[in-house]
Amino acid sequence: MTASLHGKTILVTGASKGIGAEIARELLGGGAFVVAHYGGDLAGAERAIATAAPxxxxxxxxxxxxxxxxxxxxxxxxxxxxxxxxxxxNAATMPFDGGFDADDAAFEGAWDRALDVNVRAPARLIRAAVNHFLEAGGGDIVTISSWAAQRGVTNPATIAYGASKAAVRSATQSVARSYARQNIRAYVVAPGVVRTRLSEEFAATQGGEDKVSATLASGEWVDPAEVARIVAFLASGAAPQLSGATLDVNGATYIR
Structure with missing residues (x-):
């Protein structure tokens, strides 16, 4: 039987905007039941799940x-x-005030925010998921990391973000290696420059969108909908032997 999203219950963090909102829409279109987490943007979350059946x-x-x-x-x-x-x-924060030249309060605050939201929260959810999956007979985890986890960041003010994405990538890979025999699969998706609010804010620190686009092999930013399609494919269970893999989505700008 072809793998399918139909009938699966899927929790998506950070579903009120950007990649997360596109993931929620894609999953709903595939027949999944979606839990759309949001921070403070209820309207955004409601837009993301507006196509859902009752x-x-x-x-x-x-x-x-x-x-x-x-x-x-x-x-x-x-x-x-x-x-x-x-x-x-999927949910993440990117502090822009944590550079080495920042004062102590800003530096520590940026690291605290990045670690709390980008590492500790996903780790807690991964722990809960693994324990649930062990009882249920299996399940899947998809973590949205970043190419910054492999190549570092170009703006040192965001170093905490890059480091946090490397940490959650490693945690996800460890789950894949440790629980493969228990039918628990874990995947990492590492986008490059995606058309999201975070990327637009980052581009502003690098001299603007045109300057960032000029560094990309295709000259184009990644469409969040493309990332969503990849995530939906992984969530469907169609490629279990991809468990542990990191899928780079950056238009050939960064090839390992």
Missing amino acids: GQAIAIPADLGERAATLELWRRALDWRGRIDVLIN
């Missing part, structure tokens, strides 16, 4: 910088349909 999607708020809120997100997501088949760790 009972096909739910939006749940949570501050991923807080341990209790993150664990409550998982509990509410699990209670909705009694199971979660796929966890998609």
Whole structure:
């Protein structure tokens, strides 16, 4: 039987905008039940799941910088349909004030935010997912990392972001290696410059979009919908032997 999203219950973090919103739409189109997490943008989350049939999607708020809120997100997501088949760790923050030339308060604050939202929160959700999957007989985890995890960042003010994306990538790969025999699969998607608010803010620190685009092999930014299609493919279970892999999505600008 061809792998399918139909009937799967999938938790997507950061689903109110950018890549996360496109992932939610793509999953809904494939027949999945979607838990759309959002931070403070309820309207954005509602737009992301606007195409859902009655009972096909739910939006749940949570501050991923807080341990209790993150664990409550998982509990509410699990209670909705009694199971979660796929966890998609997408939410992230990119502090722009954590460079080595920043004052102590800004430097420490940037690292705290990046680690709390980009590492500790996904790690807590991964832990909950793995324990749930062990009881359920398997499941899938897809983590949205970044090419910054492999190549570093070009703006040192965002060094905490790059380091955090490397950490969550490693955690995801460790799950893939450790639980393959328990039918738990874990994948990493590492986009380059995607047309999102974060990338636009980053481009502004690098001299503007034209300057960033000139560094890209294709001269084009990645469409969030393309990333969403890749994530949906992984979530479908169509390629279980890709577990542990990092899929680079950057238009041939960075080839390992």
